Amino acid sequence: MSADQKDPRLAMLVESIVRLSRGELSSRIEPSSARDEVDAVITGVNLLAEELEQVYEQFEKRVESRTAMLRQAHLDMMKMAMSDALTGLANRVALMDGIEEALNQAAAEDTEPPALLLLDLDSFKNVNDRFGHDAGDRVLREVATRLLGVVRESDLVARLGGDEFAILLPGATLEIAMQVARRALDALGEQIHLDSLYIHSRASIGVRLGTLGQTPDELLLDADTAMYAAKREGRNIIKVFEPVMLYSRQLRSQMATELRDAISSDQLVLHYQPVVELATNRILGVEVLVRWQHPLRGLIPPDTFIPLAEEIGVIHDLDRWVMSASLRQLAAWRKDLPLDDDFQLRVNLSAVELKQLDLVDHIRGLLRELDVPAHSLVVEITETAIVTRGEVEMYSLLSLKQLGVGIEIDDFGTGYSSISYLRELPVSMVKVDRSLLVELNTRTGQLDFVAAILQLIRAAGLEAVFEGIETREQADQLRAMGCASGQGYYFSRPMPADEATALLATTRHLRVDEGAEGPERAPSF
Known part of the structure; x- marks a missing residue:
């Protein structure tokens, strides 16, 4: 080949190097039969491309692995943020999300609204005082297990803190809600056996059937109001929310404020x-x-x-x-x-x-x-x-x-x-x-x-x-x-x-x- 003629392999070589620089690591040049210096350079560039491709593949695998680890860590953190550490049940945040989803679904599909049961263990403080907080924690875990055993697969059981639990029943009638509430009372009425101790964990239950247009906070407040009415009436009973209960609670709240002042104002x-x-x-x-x-x-x-x-x-x-x-x-x-x-x-x-x-x-x-x-x-x-x-x-x-x-x-x-x-x-x-x-x-x-x-x-x-x-x-x-x-x-x-x-x-x-x-x-x- 004369000096004034260009070797087409050189153009191919330049083009391959440009593609490699753009990240096209699969780019390869077929060496000629001449086996001269240009072919030697082509072989070197091909080898470099293979090495870069292997390095990139390994890098991608590491990135995918790290991404999967980060994604799982995020899911674990979200799960922890939405669950109760002691019992493994849903926590208050998860309950409120569940209530909002159930209310929105009922409104969108024109189906039965959710029902919410709020449970408070009667005299649980005596368990902690008499047997210690370790025994109290074991009782709470057993209560959680028993409540999970009385609900449907679609229902959500949550612990709101202390000795207070909740059961969310999506698409439930009052009859279904009362059936679950009665099953819960029966389950909690059985003695809990802890080593040599036999402990009762009866509860007071408030029931509120949701209504369209109601917010999660309103539904929770109504169920809570019914639960406190149950405790005041005698405990270990079920009370269904009635509007008059809310008035009674508001009056009680007002009396609480006034009572604080009464002690210091000679009333x-x-x-x-x-x-x-x-x-x-x-x-x-x-x-x-x-x-x-x-x-x-x-x-x-x-x-x-x-x-x-x-x-x-x-x-x-x-x-x-x-x-x-x-x-x-x-x-x-x-x-x-x-x-x-x-x-x-x-x-x-x-x-x-x-x-x-x-x-x-x-x-x-x-x-x-x-x-x-x-x-x-x-x-x-x-x-x-x-x-x-x-x-x-x-x-x-x-x-x-x-x-x-x-x-x-x-x-x-x-x-x-x-x-x-x-x-x-x-x-x-x-x-x-x-x-x-x-x-x-x-x-x-x-x-x-x-x-x-x-x-x-x-x-x-x-x-x-x-x-x-x-x-x-x-x-x-x-x-x-x-x-x-x-x-x-x-x-x-x-x-x-x-x-x-x-x-x-x-x-x-x-x-x-x-x-x-x-x-x-x-x-x-």
């Missing part, structure tokens, strides 16, 4: 009900009963606002106010009236207050400030407040006893009612609940039953006080059994401080020859 008042010696009708002391003098609603009984105070976390402030105000009243009576040396003020303490580390110091300080002897004060504790026998509660009771304060178990006969555990506690008195007297003369064997309870209490070295005495016959029967003291409408209704002061100033013995019976019953607190 609370104390009433006092005499406790008498049955043999002589001598006034042994008074039980303190708190009322709420609402500026618009009038006098509100404690059964209405005490549970609310516990729910919103102001029961501690309420207890402190009652203790301080009642002890100041006792100090005034001791200064101005001829009270007997054994006259005692009986004040209720909540389970929350009993757990306060400064409770004993607070009471000791009040007694010292007001110059009131410790034996003039009796604190009344419900059975459920001390059944767990927590360290703080036991410390408070032992310290109060050492201080000289009397300790009385209130509402005996409505809770655990075990004489054996009462003997292990630093208590001196037991107040027998009024419910045991209601059928004293109408139910066969009730009189003997009450007498047996009295003997058991006395055998344990404790003093029995019967509340709810409403007739002379009941008072005479208790007196004949050997009961030492009691209280009730037969002797006196709870009365404001001025009336109690007038009574204590004029007599130490109640005159009840004609009785003081009334149709109403005394409030429980």
Whole structure:
């Protein structure tokens, strides 16, 4: 080939190099039969292209592998973000997404709207307090398993936090929702066996059937409202949402705000009900009963606002106010009236207050400030407040006893009612609940039953006080059994401080020859 003639292989070589630079790694040039220097360069370029292609293929594989890993990590993170770490159920975020999807699907396809069940375990806090949080977590996992066993494949079970669960039923009728709710109650009603422990995990359930145009937040609020109505009505029951429930909840929310202000604005008042010696009708002391003098609603009984105070976390402030105000009243009576040396003020303490580390110091300080002897004060504790026998509660009771304060178990006969555990506690008195007297003369064997309870209490070295005495016959029967003291409408209704002061100033013995019976019953607190 002459020098002035161009070798076509050179053009092919340049074109191949350009294609390689553009990423066309499959580009190859067929060498000629000349096997000269140009063919050598062509072979080198081909080899380079093969190496680049292999490198690129390996790079692509690594990129695909890394992309798959990142995609899986993202999916895992999304799954974690949408699920409850303890139970593996859907969480609140996933539930809200599920509700929105079910509502949108029902609207788009003109099908049945979803139903939402909200479940709250009854008295779950007692499980944590009595058996520990590890046992509580195991109970929650078992509850999750049982709920998964009562739903359809299309349904969504979620844990919203704490001991609250939800079941979303897409395209469900009220009948289907109630069937699932009843199956859930049955499943949770069976004992949970944890090692040597047998635990009940009953629940209160609120049911809300969705409506077109409703938002997920509105559906959840309505189901939650129905669930709280179930808890207030007695627990371990099912309540279907009704609009009036929402009004009741709004009213309750308003009362909660007002109650916080009432404690600090002198809207609370104390009433006092005499406790008498049955043999002589001598006034042994008074039980303190708190009322709420609402500026618009009038006098509100404690059964209405005490549970609310516990729910919103102001029961501690309420207890402190009652203790301080009642002890100041006792100090005034001791200064101005001829009270007997054994006259005692009986004040209720909540389970929350009993757990306060400064409770004993607070009471000791009040007694010292007001110059009131410790034996003039009796604190009344419900059975459920001390059944767990927590360290703080036991410390408070032992310290109060050492201080000289009397300790009385209130509402005996409505809770655990075990004489054996009462003997292990630093208590001196037991107040027998009024419910045991209601059928004293109408139910066969009730009189003997009450007498047996009295003997058991006395055998344990404790003093029995019967509340709810409403007739002379009941008072005479208790007196004949050997009961030492009691209280009730037969002797006196709870009365404001001025009336109690007038009574204590004029007599130490109640005159009840004609009785003081009334149709109403005394409030429980």
